[in-house]
Amino acid sequence: MNSYKYCIQAENLSKSFCRKGGKKRGLFSGFSIEVKPGEIIGLSGPSGCGKTTLGDILLGLKHPDTGKVFWNGNGINGSGKSSRMALRPYFQKIYQDPPTSFPPHQTIEEALTDVVKNKYSIGRKDIINRRILAAIKDVDLDKELLKRYPRQLSGGEIQRFALSRVLLLKPIFLVADEPTSRLDLSVQAKIVRLLMRLAKERRTGVLFISHDPALLRVACKKVLSFGR
Ligand SMILES: Nc1ncnc2c1ncn2[C@@H]1O[C@H](COP(=O)(O)OP(=O)(O)OP(=O)(O)O)[C@@H](O)[C@H]1O
Numbered sequence: 745m746n747s748y749k750y751c752i753q754a755e756n757l758s759k760s761f762c763r764k765g766g767k768k769r770g771l772f773s774g775f776s777i778e779v780k781p782g783e784i785i786g787l788s789g790p791s792g793c794g795k796t797t798l799g800d801i802l803l804g805l806k807h808p809d810t811g812k813v814f815w816n817g818n819g820i821n822g823s824g825k826s827s828r829m830a831l832r833p834y835f836q837k838i839y840q841d842p843p844t845s846f847p848p849h850q851t852i853e854e855a856l857t858d859v860v861k862n863k864y865s866i867g868r869k870d871i872i873n874r875r876i877l878a879a880i881k882d883v884d885l886d887k888e889l890l891k892r893y894p895r896q897l898s899g900g901e902i903q904r905f906a907l908s909r910v911l912l913l914k915p916i917f918l919v920a921d922e923p924t925s926r927l928d929l930s931v932q933a934k935i936v937r938l939l940m941r942l943a944k945e946r947r948t949g950v951l952f953i954s955h956d957p958a959l960l961r962v963a964c965k966k967v968l969s970f971g972r
């Protein structure tokens with residue numbers, strides 16, 4: 745997994761959805777993108793123009809109408825289910841709406857424990873705890889908060905736990921879909937700094953979706969724009 749030139753490549757993507765009455769609405773066409781390790785590419789555009797849809801296509805969660813997404817020279821959408829499942833932990837998303845990022849019936853500690861168990865096949869509680877504590881220290885969170893359910897945390901705290909989950913998974917490619925839109929200014933800046941650190945230190949490639957051009961200018965080497 746260590747030597748790859750691009751975290752994600754896509755060529756000639758297009759997508760449209762059927763509207764009521766069967767009429768099609770084209771979101772984008774002929775769209776190509778390459779994200780290298782450690783690079784943050786920005787994506788802006790008005791609400792409803794297809795940013796989330798594009799992110800989901802790049803993650804293999806939705807199919808494009810035309811075009812292809814590649815990782816390491818292999819098509820993601822066309823590959824078999826088992827190879828897609830093997831890649832799944834390496835392609836991650838941070839959601840626009842923090843409360844939906846964790847299951848409501850689990851404490852954050854239980855959710856993060858599952859992540860470490862499944863990804864690294866580690867059973868020993870002390871080793872799991874050490875990894876979790878290191879990841880939450882990185883995002884500046886108190887360990888007391890691990891015992892809480894998502895509904896007992898603020899949006900900023902949940903978003904930082906979502907980032908700590910990303911740190912535990914060490915993804916190749918991350919779609920950060922308006923990760924700061926529901927947060928106040930000081931937390932926004934913190935999340936953006938964490939994304940920049942993740943890209944720099946872990947060599948994760950990031951697609952950073954945002955409505956905020958100032959935020960994108962700070963974080964991104966290149967900003968792509970979707971029109972209507
Ligand atoms: N499964 C679907 N079936 C039909 N239409 C859909 C489907 N998913 C998304 N759409 C429509 O496609 C358009 C683009 O949606 P998308 O969520 O990608 O926009 P967005 O740019 O992320 O918007 P926002 O900035 O509000 O998050 C919207 O008009 C949406 O209603």
Ligand SMILES: [Mg+2]
Pocket residue numbers: 795796797840921
């Ligand atoms: Mg969206």
